[in-house]
Amino acid sequence: MKTAEAAKGRWTEILEHYxxxxxxxxxxxxxxxxxxxxxxxxxxxxxxxxxxxxxxxxCGDGMKLLSLTQKEKTFSVLCAEVDRLIGNDYRHEKIPVNSSAAKLRQRTISKFSKLLPLRGTNGEGYLRQRGINKLPTEAIRFCEKQRHAGRIYHALYALATDDKGELCYLHRTLLDGESKAPLGESAKRQKSLQEENYLEYARSVAIRMFPVTSTLGIAEGIETSLSCYQIYSVNT
Known part of the structure; x- marks a missing residue:
């Protein structure tokens, strides 16, 4: 547990110690x-x-008071002293750079860069069958060969990023020709590209299909978002 959390309710003895x-x-x-x-x-x-x-x-909390009154000590030293005093065993665990999420993220970025734009593909045909004529300019591309359950499908690849621009999810829509693959809910598949402790605090995660403008539309689902963009001419 972090020092500030572990120290809650223990400040009488901490203050006396210092x-x-x-x-x-x-x-x-x-x-x-x-x-x-x-x-x-x-x-x-x-x-x-x-x-x-x-x-x-x-004003401030107890840790700030220690920092201001024990200036000869660094904050990390103070935390270590308080931890020993109250019996808190805190170890900071870093996510290894070679974690499974990091590897999958790199593979996804590499593959996405080689995929085709939607225009002229079955991906465009699928959207047109849904009444969508205005294609996204960013974040979605067409995959000619996507293996699933022993079969090869086409697929729409969509990247979801957070407000920092960090890649969070890969969203895939499996296609059979110009139609959604007859797989029920399995036709739309999502993979996490970050560790769970990152995704828990990620903000404004979305598939950003158009450039940023003064007015932004938000909708749930790629097809719904593109339909809204087509009707209202608002980047969604």
């Missing part, structure tokens, strides 16, 4: 502020057990 004023609640500490030296202006209300404090010179 020789800092005790928790005073709504009352002001009668002595000097350990940060600026002002007398009678400092208090530690310890809201939510986070060691929160306030003074005329500023």
């Amino acid at each position: 020789g800092l004023p005790p928790v005073t609640g709504k009352n002001h500490y009668k002595g000097e502020c350990p940060v600026c030296g002002a007398r009678g202006k400092f208090r530690i209300d310890d809201r939510d057990g986070a060691g929160t404090w306030i003074c005329v010179c500023g």
